[in-house]
Amino acid sequence: MESGRRSFLKIAGLSALGLGVRPVIEVLASGEAAKPTVMKGENILTAKRWALVVDTRKIESEEDLEPMIEICDKIHNVPKFENKRHEIKWIWMEEFKHAFPTQEHEFLDERVEHLPFLTLCNHCEKPACVRVCPTKATFKRQDGIVLMDFHRCIGCRFCMAACPYGSRSFNFRDPRPFIKEINSKFPTRMKGVVEKCNFCAERLAVGKIPACVEVSNGALIFGDLDDSESEIRETLRTNYTIRRKPALGAGPSIFYIV
């Protein structure tokens, strides 16, 4: 078949036009079929920077702290290992000299020297763990919570080396057999994954404050540092507070009234 340049160009032009028309038709044909969307829960508690004040004046002994630790371990499926080297900690007790090593001295008053301090993830303003995580499994949320995506954790433990507060634990063993009573509403973890306090992100999403705060009888005050009218800001305004290892510049969000 003889075909001149002119007719070839005509056909090529028409073809190109045809290809261009198809996506337009597809868009028009798809019509009004609604696309599924995602949204936040209606009762969600939001903030710019969640923080916690521990009022140690309201704490006398370990018995006062136990319920807070117990409830956290229970709802988050935190395992109990006899072997200290396998221990998993979300929220735990620490002596003053260990929690505040730079402030410790030999003439410490008796109350503080023997008082158990409640310690947990500090949800730092500039979290070292987030910077070192190679998979972005640990990240900082809009509301200031330093959260872990357990799905993505590869167990490299860089975050554990980076955290100056020892707030992270590694699952050297499968934790499931060591959980007394599994809460089916919350996942467990698996061997080879790091875990830590999540500031009860799952509770905030449905309008509840963290569990430890709820059972603390007022010893813990939880709130938004960005809201100058909040209870936590009022507490910080009227009381002298300290933070753990402030010189490191991590900007911890857990404050202690001593």
Next chain:
Amino acid sequence: MPNNKKMYDKGKVIAGLCIFVVMITFPFWYNLGKAAPAPEPKLIGKAAEAGQQCVESKEYMKAEHMQILNDWRETVVRDAKRIYVNSSGKKFEMSLSNTCLDCHTEKAEFCDKCHNYASVSPYCWDCHVDPKEEM
């Protein structure tokens, strides 16, 4: 010119080839007709009552459930968005243990059966809890 079309040891070579072909195809004809039929996931309890409607249509779920679950875990953990609004406007909490397994109560019948057949082993259950197993 020599006749180079002659085949040496014809009998042995052909017999050998026949044995070779039989042996290499052995798994195929030995298992012919024995293939296990693809299992149909069973709907029990709440899921059976709901009939053909999951969070999306049955066909969509069949093809895309893994993608949906992957998107869910991302949005729940990272964006704190926990509510899924499906294409007909109905809302669901995005939760494997609390929403999916609330209807599909029989994980063994619903999830495992097909996954075993297709030889896929998703690691959901290393962490997520089957509420039934724990009771």
